[in-house]
Amino acid sequence: MSGENWQSFLTFAFFIALMFVSGFYCLLITRNMLRIIIALELLIKAVTLLVIAVGFYTGMVGLSQSLVITIIVIEVAIVAVAGGIALRVFRYNDNLDVRRLRNLRG
């Protein structure tokens, strides 16, 4: 890969890394279950962008798009199941505080 292409890729990598940082920050700090799911979504979007960027800069656009399509389906499945669990927890506890889920200590 030529030097110029590498520099443009590094720009993408810079912003993707920042997205990772904000996603992990949100994941660690938040107390609401739904916000945890949003943070996971942000992380997966960052990875999607990384796959597309790598695919573009190495010329393998077909392969990277196929991978991304599968990743999106995985994302939907995870969000559906996690959202269902959050709803169920809400029906038990009447709120979505993760710190309240401390039944399994010890």
Added chain:
Amino acid sequence: MPSLLILIPLFGIILLNLPIRKISMRMAFWFAVFVFFAQILIAIFHYPVFWAQDARFIHFFHVGLAVDYLGVIMLLCIGIVSLASLLVGRYTIFDEKERFRFINLLMIAGIGMNGVVMVRDIFSMYVFLEVMAVATFVLIAFNKDIESLEGSFKYIVLSAVATVLMLTAIALFLFISAGTTFSAIRDGLAQYGKSRVIIFAVGLFICGIFIKGGFVPFHGWLPDAYTSAPSSISVLLAGIVAKVAGVYTLLRLVASVFGFDGRVKTVLLIIGALSVIIGALAALRQKNMKRMLAYSSISQMGYIVLGLGAGSGLGIVGAIFHIFNHAIFKSLLFVNAAAVERQVGTNNMNKMGGISSRMPVTGVTSLIGMLSTCGLPPFAGFWSKLIIVVALWQSADYVYAAIAVLASVITLAYFLSMQRRVFFGELAKGMDDLKEANFGISLSAIVLAFITTGVGILFPAVFTKLILPAKDIFIR
């Protein structure tokens, strides 16, 4: 036609879910029994016609699937543990509609696991891991009480983090290889292996695998998930899910893609030793039977990674043998825990005592499982632990060999304590009308105990014929 192993359950699920209600509920159980039993038979008897490339009418997947010797052993383990989990589930889940869903989800998990052990492509392996994980998320939360939901949610979050790490690594691998197959990545690594970006990617992927497999220090989800899941799912999780997701992927990648260089070996040895010690020490303090077994699982998986980290052919053979043994004896112990939980009604070991007098089958099989786990002869666990320790000694990792032996002693300590508290001694209050567990649960316990004893006693024959050929799968 290895693809039959993933196609037939899918067609079964589709057929079962068609709106012909009356027959399908009962047929579901027998269909699942047939599928897993067929898988066990195929794996044991190696019909050469089966393992050849797909016949022309089912050549749909012929680019992707291949089964070598390690794959055969894994398929055998998957079949046995899934069958045990199915039997336990049949007798512990009471509602018919729920049981139907349970069987469907179990078959999906089975498809996912079969897919993981049969593919030769890193991204497909990851996707089948996700199939297995999604089915497992739902299965852990199956009872829908607050503890199961909590355990499942923790597992989802950590699994998603592992997903992100693994996908980042795969994206970076695309720089050096023209596809995502194992051979393409291996060639790419051969050329660009010194690059810091690629080393970072390899590290990320291995961290992702450690999280999915529940090794220390990424094991936060494991005790909660194992404890709060329904008993049949604990059998599945401990017996095969953690192994396929954690150890099999490590084995396959280190053998076929990354190669055995010094840094990888060091990382494996350290993580293995940490898991072995911390798992064993934590298990000593537990009052809940399933939680203790969960920490014990972490410890035993550490043994497998230590065997892999030894780096020699003998170490790898020991690791594979321990995978098989652990699948058998850990499932046996969890089946016993299921029986105890069902009959006694609690998991708190302080409230139990003297159960062995009322539940003899459970008591005896639990004793066999315990002896095998601690590595006492003549049971199978003794041989695999011995091989791992010898392999570590031979490759001059004396400290790790000593750690392995020390952890065996701690294992003996906590298991003896459990046996004394739960099964022997005086009958606790309120347990006078305790009966033996159901037929299905007892049957699986007896069969599993039989297997672990038989493999231990017949060890020389088993070893040379069945396990040693697995050495050939690795790149020299």
Added chain:
Amino acid sequence: MDINLVLLILMMISTLWTVMCRSLIKATIGLAVTSAILTAIMFRLNSALAAVFELSVCTGLITVVFVSTISLTKPLTHKEIEELSKARHKRFGYLPIVIALAAAAIYFLKIPNDFSDSSSMAIRSQGIPEDVCIVLWNFRKLDLFAQIMLIIAGSLGVATLFEERKIDEW
């Protein structure tokens, strides 16, 4: 290239808004906006099919799922929760500082270009066609199969989670 940079900065801003917003619904809208900008970037990187997928599924479906889940979990005593969340939310204010520090750290991390061996890369990537449909069908059939399994597992899972037991739960 310039437009890419602008789009990336916009995506970063909407990500920050998603994380730091106090109300969950606004955070979900922020997520949808991030998705939309991601779609635009993907279009510019020659990945049209994946961009359409991302737009329809992530911006559309997942936002709908989130909004319905949020509306089903609205807390009962509105005012108390608002007070509590204002106090808690101060911690999120540190995010811009963390981002600024991380940006500075990453900017000065020089990552060398180890892949300047362009000839071999071009030869290797000639084997894979550019058209996504051909790649998906010929090379990635297993992934398609796994997607079917995922969808079945997801729908079975949601059905299981939402089923009420006939027995009294209390």
